[in-house]
Amino acid sequence: MIFSSDLKPRFYLVGLFIAACSIIDLNSGMNLNTGSAFAQDTSSAGSESTDLDETGNSGGETQDANLGQADLDEAIVQRIDAQSGEQLDAVSAMLESAIKKGLDEENLSFAKKMLASVQLQRSQAMAAAMLRVPGRRQLQLRDEALAGLEQAIEYDPSLIEAYFLIARLNMLPLPGGDPDSVLKVTTKVIELLDDDPMQKSEALWMRARAQTDEDKKLADLNAALEADSNNLRAMQERAGIRLAQGDVENALQDLEQVLLEDPTNQQIAGAAVEELVNMNRLDEAIELITKLLSKSPSEGMYRMRAILHRSKSNTDEALSDLNKAIAMAPKDPMTLLQRAEVALDREDVKSAKEDFRVATQVAPQILNLEQVIGLRSRIALLENRIADAINDAQLLADRNPENSFHRLRLASLYTMDDRPRKAIEVLTGLLQSQPENVAALRSRGDALLSVGDHQKAIDDYESAVAAVGKVEISDSDEFQRQEAAGIYNNLSWVLATSPNDEIRNGTRSLELAEKAAALSDYKAPHILSTLAAAYAEAGNFEKAVEWSQKAVELGDQEDHEQLEQLELELESYKKGEAWREKQETKENQVPILSPEDLIDT
Secondary structure, three states, rough: OOOOOOOOOOOOOOOOOOOOOOOOOOOOOOOOOOOOOHHHHOOHHHHHHHOOOOOOOOEEEEEEOOOHHHHHHHHHHHHHOOOOHHHHHHHHHHHHHHHHHHHOOOHHHOOOOOOOHHHHHHHHHHHHHHHHHHHHHHHHHHHHHHHHHHHHHHHHOHHHHHHHHHHHHHOOOOOOOOHHHHHHHHHHHHHHHHOOOHHHHHHHHHHHHOOOOOOHHHHHHHHHHOOOOOHHHHHHHHHHHHOOOOOOHHHHHHHHHHHOOOOOOOHHHHHHHOOOOOOOOOHHHHHHHHHEEEEHOOOOHHHHHHHHHHOOHOOOOHHHHHHHHHHHHOOHHHHHHHHHEEEHHHHOOOHHHHHHHHHHHHHHHHHOOOOHHHHHHHHHHOOOHHHHHHHHHHHHHHOOOOOOOHHHHHHHHHHHHOOHHHHHHHHHHHHHOOOOOOHHHHHHHOOOOOOHHHHHHHHHHHHHHHHHHHOOOOOOHHHHHHHHHHHHHHHHHHHHHOOOOOOHHHHHHHHHHHHHHOOOOOHHHHHHHHHHHHHHHHHHHHHHHHHHHHHHHHHHHHOOHHHHHHHHHHHHOOOOOOOOOOOOOOOOOOOOOOOOOOOOO
């Protein structure tokens, strides 16, 4: 500390200030004796001080006002070079003696401030020593430091460093911290710091952390940022409270400000981006990462932005970001795996296999990770090694039975391999634990339809429709619209085209087909095909031809894989004949390879 101007200029006393909140670091170069020196009993000095009256005299004795001057002078001389605990104890004892013997008003004030400075320095040294000792000794040093600090502020109530250190020691993640003490000393120091907004902001942030009432906590954080708008810790703390209170917009503004000042803070970046993703605000998440990258390019940020680009199907941008990430960290296995995933999105199996090879060569231990097994399964599928793909999908489903994605993928692979009954078995197991899983209901309906069990397929589709609920174009996102359109379409199709007279329902089919067509903006050939089939079943062949013709035109533009069937449907409606379709897939009986027979990718 720096003594106030009323102190004698010939004495140079420098205190040590601890700046970190949770880690106390003193680079003072002091030669500390953290063993016996700080463990010494200083109660005698403290008890003597409590026997002094306001003038520094003891027990009513009348003494010469400056009988303690010699001890004060000696304390001053010793104080200049005092560093160790023993030396500081000696100075403290000499000052106590000077005060007890008697000093005039000026010297008494000086002695008390000097004694407060000594107690602060001893406490700072103990706090620093806490980092080098374990367990109970660490707690003992903290308690001794706190006792010394209490004495320091008793001698000098304006000693701001002492108040801050009391707060920091009580905020450490150690047993016995006293939040009430934090509130008390930070409130005091806030009163003393009206002319120092930056330190006042720090004190307000510290008090906020000790508050148990959320409104009071938020008020302190607001005041901290009013005093110092660049207090990033206060801003980060406030963002957390705002998120908890549902004030997402303002919370994100705080997080963005923190990140622009500290773009390397991956934890905060992840929290901000995750919140934006949860709100389906991907463009804003990408924009935030772009700002961070302009300030501080990092492999992690490029990888994060690549994930977002991929989720928006922007594979070129995702690949560009992953190339930059790999340029910064060429052997990072997770980035290589992500680039392999993007390569598969682009049907570039060769590049995907090379990245997979390098990643697993660099870090063989990742071979058991879900992401790696899933990637290996995707590679096998694109190489038409469907048995290998199924084995890996089965491995993932067995490893985590509660993961619906893994079981849905396994069922999908069984369907692709003409094993619909195996798919039904997997989906039935999933629906036992998740009876309203829309994707599972739709997939099992499709599988049931493919084995000719139309009524059970209809039951699953109807359950899926109920689970989806009412979906309106105006208040639903693209995924919700596509999901609902797919379910409406499949149910409408079987209600319009089933060979079973008891199952068909033209009115219901047309209702569902019109919804599906509207949700897909009348631009999906297969859905317009269903709309045409529904009109035909309802007996309106003029409309059936109209929509079937549009389906063929769109299918021709898109080179649709079922264009030939679309054309056959149109010819049927022109003849005034409704379309009938009985799907029945012959079960693939070829045994599936065991995991030991997997082909190495």
